[in-house]
Amino acid sequence: MSKKALISVSDKSGLDNLLNFLVAQDYEFVSTGGTAKHIKSLGYTVQEVSELTKFPELFDGRVKTLHPKILGGILARRDQEKDLIELIENEIEKIDLVIVNLYPFEEVISSPEGIFATAIENIDIGGPTLLRSAGKNFESITVLCKPSQYQLFIDQVLKYGYDSVEMLALREKLAIDVFEECSRYDAVITEYLKKQLLTSPVGASFNYNKYINNQVLVMPQQLSIELELSSPLRYGENPHQKAALYRLKNSTAFGFGDFKQLGGKEVSFNNLLDMESAWNIVSEYDSSIPCIAIIKHNNPCGVAIAPSPGQAFLDALSSDPVSAFGGVVGSNVVIDLNTANEMTQIFLEAVIAPDFSPEALEVLATKPNLRLITINKPNPKTFYDIKAISGAYLVQEFDQCLHNPEEIKVVTEKQVEDHQWVDLLLAWKIVKHVKSNAIVAVLNGKTLGIGCGQTNRVKSVKDALANFDFDTRGAVLASDGFFPFADNIDIAAQNHISAIIQPGGSIRDQEVISACNKYGIAMVFTKIRHFKH
Numbered sequence: 001m002s003k004k005a006l007i008s009v010s011d012k013s014g015l016d017n018l019l020n021f022l023v024a025q026d027y028e029f030v031s032t033g034g035t036a037k038h039i040k041s042l043g044y045t046v047q048e049v050s051e052l053t054k055f056p057e058l059f060d061g062r063v064k065t066l067h068p069k070i071l072g073g074i075l076a077r078r079d080q081e082k083d084l085i086e087l088i089e090n091e092i093e094k095i096d097l098v099i100v101n102l103y104p105f106e107e108v109i110s111s112p113e114g115i116f117a118t119a120i121e122n123i124d125i126g127g128p129t130l131l132r133s134a135g136k137n138f139e140s141i142t143v144l145c146k147p148s149q150y151q152l153f154i155d156q157v158l159k160y161g162y163d164s165v166e167m168l169a170l171r172e173k174l175a176i177d178v179f180e181e182c183s184r185y186d187a188v189i190t191e192y193l194k195k196q197l198l199t200s201p202v203g204a205s206f207n208y209n210k211y212i213n214n215q216v217l218v219m220p221q222q223l224s225i226e227l228e229l230s231s232p233l234r235y236g237e238n239p240h241q242k243a244a245l246y247r248l249k250n251s252t253a254f255g256f257g258d259f260k261q262l263g264g265k266e267v268s269f270n271n272l273l274d275m276e277s278a279w280n281i282v283s284e285y286d287s288s289i290p291c292i293a294i295i296k297h298n299n300p301c302g303v304a305i306a307p308s309p310g311q312a313f314l315d316a317l318s319s320d321p322v323s324a325f326g327g328v329v330g331s332n333v334v335i336d337l338n339t340a341n342e343m344t345q346i347f348l349e350a351v352i353a354p355d356f357s358p359e360a361l362e363v364l365a366t367k368p369n370l371r372l373i374t375i376n377k378p379n380p381k382t383f384y385d386i387k388a389i390s391g392a393y394l395v396q397e398f399d400q401c402l403h404n405p406e407e408i409k410v411v412t413e414k415q416v417e418d419h420q421w422v423d424l425l426l427a428w429k430i431v432k433h434v435k436s437n438a439i440v441a442v443l444n445g446k447t448l449g450i451g452c453g454q455t456n457r458v459k460s461v462k463d464a465l466a467n468f469d470f471d472t473r474g475a476v477l478a479s480d481g482f483f484p485f486a487d488n489i490d491i492a493a494q495n496h497i498s499a500i501i502q503p504g505g506s507i508r509d510q511e512v513i514s515a516c517n518k519y520g521i522a523m524v525f526t527k528i529r530h531f532k533h
Helices: 015-022 034-041 049-051 068-075 081-089 105-110 114-120 124-137 148-159 163-198 201-205 270-284 309-319 339-342 356-364 420-431 457-464 486-494 511-521
Strands: 002-010 028-031 097-098 142-144 209-213 214-215 227-233 244-246 258-262 289-296 299-305 326-331 348-353 372-374 386-388 392-397 439-443 446-451 475-480 498-502 522-525
Touching: 002 034, 002 068, 002 124, 015 028, 015 034, 015 148, 028 034, 028 049, 049 068, 068 081, 068 124, 081 420, 097 309, 105 163, 114 163, 124 142, 124 289, 142 148, 142 356, 148 163, 163 258, 214 446, 258 356, 270 289, 270 299, 270 326, 270 348, 289 309, 299 420, 299 486, 309 326, 309 339, 309 446, 339 356, 420 439, 420 446, 420 475, 420 498, 446 457, 457 475, 457 486, 511 522
Parallel strands: 002 028, 002 097, 097 142, 326 348, 348 372, 475 498, 498 522
Antiparallel strands: 209 214, 227 244, 258 372, 289 299, 289 326, 299 446, 386 392, 439 446, 439 475
């Protein structure tokens, strides 16, 4: 007894080989307009959908497969006598195999000539319906939604036959693939329409804010993020944890979705986390100001700006050479020969930069395990910072703000001297990337000490100032949050801190300001907090 296959594909690759196999397996073909013509051109007999349904395609093909003769043949349960009787009563033929892939919506919108009207016409309606119907009835129906599945289907049929347990397992897997594909496809369409419609004059004028518990919600009501596998990783934070790197799908590749490795061992989960931290810090400066950051366990142990990357590296290294051993280095400028020579004097895990000079690559190649990574300047972070918690996700905007120039204010009797602003702003840019409670001390364009991740601010201040001596007079200090008590100022004064930058906002601000006035320390309020948990 012959079997029936419904075929409607935009991607016709591999179809000839599959059709040849199906003919040998006694399949009859039903197909839609363009696909039917292609099948006939290959020399196969095919029945067009309109012949089966006795109903013409409508509206330039917008309606063609949404008909009981098609959907009934797919959805009827083969183990339900009632369904089988209804098939006979309504003269509906069973469909045993559905081969459908969706309109090339992503290809259309990614084209430089992409036109909105063309994109709309490439939103598939019938395709997802056919796929979902066949996926729902996986116990009886086989569904193929990608050309890459054709050979697997052929091999499984030849090896196990149609009615085997192995074939049922394959149908289950193919059904899952269908729902994943439909979900992905819908997410792409949703994001495209958001960009096109909500930014249009009509869409932008409409208030889409939602109210929850009487509070206006400016975050999206629903958030869909489509990821694709970039590469598997050897393991996660620890060897017993499986891990992989995924990148944003259907967007222009940037950041770690488009990095290149020029040398060294395979990058690890922890390397990538540290490289992200290093890259975020050095990206606070453009290429006119060379900036080097050395990261260890996702926190900076040294950061510096200087006229050359080589000098910036040495300055950053001097901040904490013990912690820098085995660290990850980030640079916002091309690594040159001099910088490379300095880097070979210490064991490093990885170096990330916009590029490396040929001479620098030759020198760094003498360290065969050193990972050398190039990365493009990331796009503005318009997507979200997402953290997983049990049963839910926390979603926030990235912290891209440093301060509002109109809000920043010197609040002490002692004013900030002109030369101190460079160090104050460097410390303020770094503290944004340090785990809370965060304290950063800077002098002459380089960090002198960093206090991070402590449970109270006094501990962080002490950690940041632990290695200070008489040579550090004139250093400045940044705090990611306000000082709750004046005891932090006492410690700063004992270590010759000359200026402090902090958010302000404590109920004891005046107490803290008075302590600064007592010691002759200048203090700046930014009115911006930078907690990083």
